[in-house]
Amino acid sequence: MTSSKHKILIVDDEPLNVELLSVYLGDEYDIVTAYNGRDALEKVKSEHPDLVLLDVMMPEMDGYDVCRVIRNEFKMDFIPIIMVTALTDKADHQRGIDAGADEFLKKPVGKFELDKKIASLLRIKDQHDTLLTEKNKAYQYLDYxxxxxxxxxxxxxxxxxxxxxxxxxxxxxxxxxxxxxxxxxxxxxxxxxxxxxxxxxxxxxxxxxxxxxxxxxxxxxxxxxxxxxxxxxxxxxxxxxxxxxxxxxITERKAAEEQLKEYAFELKRSNDLKDLFTDVMRHDLLNPAGLIKSFVDILLKMESDEKKKRLLSNVNLSTEKLIAMIEDAAHLAKLESVDDISFVKIDIDSMLHDTIDSFMHQAEEKKIDVRLQLKSGSYAVANPMIERVFVNLLSNSIKYSPEGSTVIIEVASHGDKLKISFIDQGDGIPNSSKASIFERFKRLHKQEIRGTGIGLAIVKRIMDLHKEGFGVEDNPEGKGSIFWLTLKKEA
The missing domain is CATH 3.30.450.20 (PAS domain)
Known part of the structure; x- marks a missing residue:
């Protein structure tokens, strides 16, 4: 069984000093000993100690030379070295610093001071080793x-x-x-x-x-x-x-998608296919995408080079978009497996205000004015998932509206129903597309905007579960579209 103790190399040409330090430290650490400089260097290479207690005054090869070889020739920058010396002159200490020593202890060494210095340096080394390991893992993962x-x-x-x-x-x-x-x-x-x-x-x-x-x-x-x-x-x-x-x-995936579509047509979108699709999205795609984002986040925290940070940020943004698309597809598949939902009293006023607040940054980037027109105290009987409908419709209105335009959300009373409309000033929807725009894998026609083709399909499924009306029509006050839905009023 591998020992969990830290390993300390004690180097001194006086056996009594080695014995004393070994007694001090033997209960808490694994001890390796050396009695001259050359032996010490061999032990560093073969034993890989976590810390070195190094005597300065030794024949043939003194502690300064040993320290210098460890740092410069062995390239071991992060192994702590404590020089143990009877020398007190500042020039001697400066020589130790120049050689690469981390700390100094004056002979005779007291156990309390020795314990404190070793614990402090080993704690720093452990933190460094952990960071280095995680960094190497992250870089390796990004490569593979x-x-x-x-x-x-x-x-x-x-x-x-x-x-x-x-x-x-x-x-x-x-x-x-x-x-x-x-x-x-x-x-x-x-x-x-x-x-x-x-x-x-x-x-x-x-x-x-x-x-x-x-x-x-x-x-x-x-x-x-x-x-x-x-x-x-x-x-x-x-x-x-x-x-x-x-x-x-995505070569194989594209081929698989074609096969899945054909299979779905033959089985009329059977529940077996929905389960398969959901499993692929959640496990085969979402988990690797999440791992990529986690490792890139680690790299961003550790990286100080601004150019590399910009590169990693770009990878991060792309991964976030990929995760959003996978989650949308998985969410739709989950909705399509649901037949019945429960209903509660929903404060439409509050929910719409929250939805607008969540999109203020996107709206401000395009200088779009989002206005809410309703009478206070609008309540409906609905499932809380109706908020996803509001989010998707407002997202589309902002995405497809020109800069500097206005998006209006209007809540009007029609008998026992509330009609909620999202009115934009975009290019509108061609009549030939109005019938299919809510089908999955369909998307709006603007070529410079690439959507997932799933958002409006989610809207359709949620509204079907509510057994309520929804649709799209031209904006009569100019170009643009009105996406609307109805909900039953709270009695």
Whole structure:
């Protein structure tokens, strides 16, 4: 069984001194001894002690020389070294510091002072070892996660790529760095579209972190479809200096999606398929995405280099978006397995105010004025999940509305019903799309906004469970749309 005690190397050419220190420390630590400098260096390499108690005055090789070798030749910067010496001159202490000593103890050594200094230095070493281990794990995981991460310069040449990315492409990192990304890895029929994509990303015409899908050519000549989350890299002055690309191979997933859709059509969206879909989303996709985010969070806390922190922040934002999409899909699958829901009295006024507050940052970024028009004291009979409907409809209204426009949420009384409308000033919904816009995997038509195609399907499912009306129509006061729903009033 491996000992859980810290290991201490005691070095002194006087056996009595070694014996005394061993008696002091033997109950709490594993003791290794050496009686000269060269023996001490051999014990450092073979025994890997956690701390060294080092006598200064020794023949042939003194403590200063031993300390200097440990620090400079062995490259052991974080093994604590306490010099034990009868020398009291400041110049002697300075020599010890220059050689790399951490602390000094004056002979004869008192047990109390010895215990305190050793405990303090070992506590610092343990903290350092823990941080170093976690950092190494995080970097190793980032290298081996199933995501290609690379940096392109403004000429679209590869300046950096992670280990997993080079494995995906089938080349060593040395052969990838310096390559022109588009000319070397993008199929000819996609060149112009991808070049335009990067051009818009650099200029700011395309929003960062939104995903897109396009193929790459690997070393075997095969085309593999990737989902990309790209963002511009900027220096401290805000100038774009490159592009961070992170891509996930979705070739098999796309093929699997086609098979699942066909299977779903044949079985009319059976409960078995819903369970399978939910399991895949929650376990096969959400868990790895959560691990990526956790490790990137660790790296962000440990990293001090601002450029690396910006790179990690970009990876983090992309991972958060991926997690949100997976959670939406899993949530929809869960809703579709529910047939009956309970109803309670809901304060619509308060719930809508909370919803608006949660979107104030997004609205302010686009200078959109969100207004709530209702009479106080609006109550409905509904399930609390109705808040998800409000969140999704307000999110869509802000997302598809132009900057500087107004979004109105109107609550009106119609007999025993409340009609809640979300009115925007966007481009509107074509009549040909109104019938299908609430179906899953459908999305609004604006090409520069990439949605999951699931949000409105969640709205439809929740409203179906409430057995209430909902729909979309043109805004009669100008361009834009009105998404509306009804709820039964509280009697």
């Amino acid at each position: 996660i199933g995501v290609l991460v690379a940096v392109l310069d403004l000429d679209l040449k590869v300046t950096h790529i992670n280990k997993k990315g080079s494995e995906f492409l089938g080349y060593s990192p040395e052969k990838l760095v310096g390559r022109e990304w588009i000319e070397f890895f993008i199929p000819r029929n996609s060149l112009n579209a991808i070049r335009e994509h990067y051009k818009k990303l650099i200029s700011g015409a395309t929003k960062a972190y939104e995903y897109c899908e396009f193929p790459v050519i690997i070393s075997s000549g095969e085309e593999r479809l990737y989902r990309w989350y790209d963002s511009p890299l900027r220096d401290d002055s805000g100038n774009t200096v490159g592009i961070l690309i992170s891509g996930e191979d």
